[in-house]
Amino acid sequence: MYYSSNPSPDSTYIRPAYRGKHKIFIGMAPGVGKTYRMLEEGHRLRQEGIDVVIGLLETHNRQETVQRAEGLEIVSRQQINCSGAVLSEMDTDAILARQPQLVLIDELAHTNVPGSQREKRYQDVEIILTAGIDVFSTVNIQHLESLNDLVARITGVVVRERIPDRLLEEADQVVVIDVTPETLEDRLKDGKIYAPEKIDQSLQNFFQRRNLIALRELALREVADNIEEDALEQALNGTKADAPFCSIHERVLVCVSTYPNAVQLIRRGARIASYMHAPFYCLFVDAPDRFLTKAESLHIETCERLCKEFGGEFIRVTNQDKAKAIAEVAKNYYITQIVIGESQRSRWKLILRGSLTHKLLRSLKNIDVHIIATEKTI
Numbered sequence: 207m208y209y210s211s212n213p214s215p216d217s218t219y220i221r222p223a224y225r226g227k228h229k230i231f232i233g234m235a236p237g238v239g240k241t242y243r244m245l246e247e248g249h250r251l252r253q254e255g256i257d258v259v260i261g262l263l264e265t266h267n268r269q270e271t272v273q274r275a276e277g278l279e280i281v282s283r284q285q286i287n288c289s290g291a292v293l294s295e296m297d298t299d300a301i302l303a304r305q306p307q308l309v310l311i312d313e314l315a316h317t318n319v320p321g322s323q324r325e326k327r328y329q330d331v332e333i334i335l336t337a338g339i340d341v342f343s344t345v346n347i348q349h350l351e352s353l354n355d356l357v358a359r360i361t362g363v364v365v366r367e368r369i370p371d372r373l374l375e376e377a378d379q380v381v382v383i384d385v386t387p388e389t390l391e392d393r394l395k396d397g398k399i400y401a402p403e404k405i406d407q408s409l410q411n412f413f414q415r416r417n418l419i420a421l422r423e424l425a426l427r428e429v430a431d432n433i434e435e436d437a438l439e440q441a442l443n444g445t446k447a448d449a450p451f452c453s454i455h456e457r458v459l460v461c462v463s464t465y466p467n468a469v470q471l472i473r474r475g476a477r478i479a480s481y482m483h484a485p486f487y488c489l490f491v492d493a494p495d496r497f498l499t500k501a502e503s504l505h506i507e508t509c510e511r512l513c514k515e516f517g518g519e520f521i522r523v524t525n526q527d528k529a530k531a532i533a534e535v536a537k538n539y540y541i542t543q544i545v546i547g548e549s550q551r552s553r554w555k556l557i558l559r560g561s562l563t564h565k566l567l568r569s570l571k572n573i574d575v576h577i578i579a580t581e582k583t584i
Contacts, residue, residue, distance in 0.1 A: 226335040227378040230314065231344045232429065234421040235413070237390055237399035240344040240383045241265075241312055245274040247342065248310050252278065261309040261334070261341075262296040262327070268398060278310070286321045293319045298330040301339070308340045315349035315367040328369050345369060347425040360420045361412055374428070382429045387418035456484035459541040460518075461532055462509045463490070464502040467547045467578075472509060474578055475545040476516035486518035487539060491531045494524050529565035536573055545576045 231240040241263070252258045260280040265271045281304060284297035295318050301309055311334075316327040324330055331341050348357040351368045358364045374380055385393075393399055394413055460475035462468035472488055479486035490506055492498075498506065510520040521539075525531035536544060544566070566575055 224338055226338050226340040228331070228335055228340070228373075228376070229342050229379040229381065230374060230377045231342065231381050231383055232347060232374075232425060233344075233383040234347055234425045235390060235418060236266075236346065237393050238383045238385050240346075241271055242274055243381070243383050244310055244312070244342050244344055245271070245278065248278055248308070249274075251308060257307040259301070259304060259306040259309050261298075261301050261311045262313070263310070264312045266399075267401070270398065279306075281309075286319050288319050288321055295319055295322050296327065296330060298323070298333055301334055302337050305337075306339060308342065309334060311341055311343045314343040314345040314373070315369045317367050326369070328373055347421055347428060350374070350428070353424060353428075356424070357421070361414075361417045363412055380429050382425055384422065384426065387415055387422065390418060391415070456482040456542045457487070457540055458482065458484050458543045458545065459487045459489055459532075459536060459539065460513075460545040461489050461491075461547075462506070463547070464498065464505055465547065466505070468505070468509050469512060471545055471547050471578055472512050472516070472518075474576075476518065478543060478545065478576070479516075479518070482543070484543070486513075486516060487521055487535075487541070488513040488518055489521045489523070489532060489535050491528045492522065492524040494526055529569055532566060533569040536570060541573060543574050543576065544570070545578060547578050 231244050233240045245260075245263075248258045248260070258278060260275060260278050262283070263271075263275055263280065265275070281297060281300050283294040284300070285292050286295055296311065311327070311331055314328050314331065318325060318327060318330070324333070328343075331343060334341055347353065348361070348363075348365045349368050350371055352371045354365060354368055390399075391409070391413065394405055394408060397405065400408055456479075458475055458479040460471050462471060475488070476486055478484075488509060490509065506522075510522075513520045521535060523531050523535065525534075532544070535541070546566070
């Protein structure tokens with residue numbers, strides 16, 4: 207992450223007209239160490255000469271967190287009168303007036319108290335970023351809007367405070383703070399997360415082992431998805447032409463032909479893609495010197511329709527060399543798994559011309575090829 211030189215102490219200092227950079231520390235649950243890690247990085251950058259302040263810190267009386275915040279400037283909170291009670295919130299205007307290079311803001315999904323200028327804390331963060339100030343923030347995976355229903359099914363808890371998924375997509379960096387469920391349980395039992403009177407209740411509810419395992423998987427998968435999407439976009443845009451794209455997730459390609467077994471291949475490929483939670487593609491290679499009969503054309507249309515019913519993308523190319531065409535599509539679409547049917551050629555034709563399978567295996571690298579046995583036509 208880039209930081210400009212130290213700002214002038216003069217109050218008339220004007221920051222460059224660029225959007226600040228946003229780094230999000232995300233975890234599977236409270237207590238994994240997001241805030242502590244954010245404070246650690248804040249201290250490190252302060253030692254390097256960066257002007258760092260704490261915009262909002264929620265310690266939840268965790269002494270390790272309290273101690274780690276020592277030595278960092280804290281911007282005072284604003285006091286808001288809400289139904290006769292005085293509550294405190296982050297003072298966004300004070301942060302903007304202070305103009306630090308970096309501000310640390312805890313609990314990104316927090317809902318501000320009634321009477322605040324903005325409803326959600328992430329909206330305050332966006333204002334700060336627009337002002338050219340860099341932000342470090344923290345959030346738990348269960349607060350992502352798109353995961354709300356899934357988290358409710360896993361944990362039985364409906365999360366009320368949520369953030370749009372776009373915040374992770376737009377962030378300049380997302381860091382997963384990961385610990386094992388066993389480690390998190392130990393921290394909870396040692397009183398490092400909640401007060402003693404809340405420990406047993408937490409272990410019986412949200413902090414059940416199965417919940418933590420599922421939430422951990424969600425956190426790791428979400429960040430992996432974002433990394434792969436960014437890498438794929440860069441590869442497609444040619445921004446990293448010198449570094450080949452390496453797929454984190456599987457991508458399945460089914461090669462169909464005019465043989466009746468193509469429908470069976472599509473079904474099998476769709477099942478494989480479903481097991482792997484993978485994007486699904488079907489490919490038909492047209493021979494330039496051969497016209498399809500009406501029955502063959504209808505068959506290919508059926509294949510295309512079935513592919514789309516399974517949520518796949520149908521690709522049609524023209525090439526005399528089928529193996530070469532399949533290899534090119536596999537490369538362009540970053541395919542990791544190819545599904546083809548058993549050859550329908552006679553033994554003598556295989557000897558004379560070679561099989562498509564052998565040609566593919568010679569031309570493909572780091573791609574698994576599934577050969578599906580079918581009844582041969584006579």
